[in-house]
Amino acid sequence: MESEDCFETHVAERLKRLRVGRGLTLDQLAEASGVSRAMISRIERTEASPTAALLARLCSALGVSLSVFFASTEAEPSPLSRRVEQPIWRDPESGYLRRAVSPQGTGSGTDIVEVEFPAGAELRFPGRPTGRSQTQHVWVFEGVIELIVGDTVHRLEAGDCLFMNVGDVHGYRNPTDRAARYAVVISLGP
Template sequence: MSNIVDPLVGRIAARVRFERERRGWTLARLADASGVSQAMISRIERGESSPTAVVLGKLSAAFELTVASLLALAEGAPDTEGPTAADAEAPAASDAGRGADGPGGGGMEVRRADGADEWCDPDTGYRRRQITGPRFPAEVAEIRLPAGARVPYPAAAFAFVRQLVWVLDGRLTFHDGDTVHELGPGDTVELGAPTARVFANTTGSECRYAVVLTRGARP
């Protein structure tokens, strides 16, 4: 079974603080850019509060990063160039979990399902598990959205990325700006220009979907 959340709080705290400080931003500047209060950002950076999916969406939008980048679990300090779509949420696999060529040989890497960390939104119970590793050129994540859950993201959270949503099980009500799509198993939607979006599950059963994301060029 996946290892859910608590160990991630400290890593999220360090990531948010790193991204803010490398930009030379004060807490007030980040609060103004994200719409998240200074008090909440301070608690997150001290590891005293686990941010919700909505708060992570606002912070990632302010940094012009993906949510996955703020959930990065790789050990050590983030690179000074900042994360891209290749930054992922899962820690690097141990040597025992890699292919025979290792990280510097053929580049093959085996990542076991039972070794993956899973982030859980303390507000809605939304769960996110990163499928791809830090060297893969796209981010693929598996999302489990509980019955009745609703997770909104601001338009800026989708800037500079190309994203596809693929419903695996259950039903997803996807709000793309003013347009609403009812998606069932096997349905996909490729996202266009950034707009405010909502992922909602209006049914009585869990919805499971995959998100495939690549980082696009800045306009």
């Protein structure tokens, strides 16, 4: 299994590769994302772990979704993704655990993510214009989550599934004292 430390290195390398690939300096990415230059530099040097909200702001400024950001560009294409090889990432602020379930490198227009969301946890996102071409389903397996989509709060319980535009999601919250587990199925657009 890929360790969280190893995946943090992947996050740092991926951020720098995307920034440099778009011809952006640290200052330009800082201005576009609203994240300080110092923080971006610390993330790229693996001295800091970005929160989910901070990473969402960086991805928006880079013009990619979180799913595209986390996709491995070096993965050998395979139709099979074994659980022990699936990359995981934990948000250092909320404890949210994200597991990339989809086989990587297949060129599929669908991305599947498994999430473990701790009791009482909350994530807030700014609207993300880059997510406007992507849609997602959130399907709850265990527990309860509340999603803020546009101006509406949706309470989802085990078995419930909600469809939405990725750019309209402003937050996730677990209002209970039990962890929630759910899948996010993302259509990456045309």
